[in-house]
Amino acid sequence: MTDPVVKKLRQNSTEAEAKLWYQLRRKQVGGLRFRRQYRLGNYIVDFVCLPARLIIEVDGGQHAEQVARDEARTAWLESQGFRVIRFWNSDVLGTWKACCTSSASSLRLRDPLPLPPPARGGGK
Numbered sequence: 001m002t003d004p005v006v007k008k009l010r011q012n013s014t015e016a017e018a019k020l021w022y023q024l025r026r027k028q029v030g031g032l033r034f035r036r037q038y039r040l041g042n043y044i045v046d047f048v049c050l051p052a053r054l055i056i057e058v059d060g061g062q063h064a065e066q067v068a069r070d071e072a073r074t075a076w077l078e079s080q081g082f083r084v085i086r087f088w089n090s091d092v093l094g095t096w097k098a099c100c101t102s103s104a105s106s107l108r109l110r111d112p113l114p115l116p117p118p119a120r121g122g123g124k
Contacts, residue, residue, distance in 0.1 A: 006044060009037040016058050016092035017046060024056070040080065043073055048082070057086045 013021065017036070024034040024047055034056075038048045047056040055077055059070075074084045 006037045016089035053082045055084045060089045
């Protein structure tokens with residue numbers, strides 16, 4: 001069942017979020033799948049690539065007034081093993097190609113995730 005808050009956020013994307021999502025969807029950046037408006041703990045992140053543990057946040061002007069809140073959010077997400085990169089709406093709208101290039105670079109710089117331990121009992 002879809003989270004109603006997530007569903008509402010997806011339906012009401014900002015212009016910058018919609019523009020970046022158009023570039024991130026369908027494995028167009030780094031060949032990896034991104035999800036949008038995805039819940040992690042108590043937070044909903046704009047975009048996340050789970051295998052690469054990369055979160056992309058697109059911030060509007062209100063974020064200039066909530067720096068401490070964003071820092072606490074980022075600290076928690078990083079404590080969960082994610083890397084968070086942020087773009088201002090104006091950057092996405094004006095230089096979206098640079099945002100995609102930066103995202104792809106972040107994917108390449110990320111250390112690969114360790115393999116899960118082998119199943120016990122021969123995988124039965």
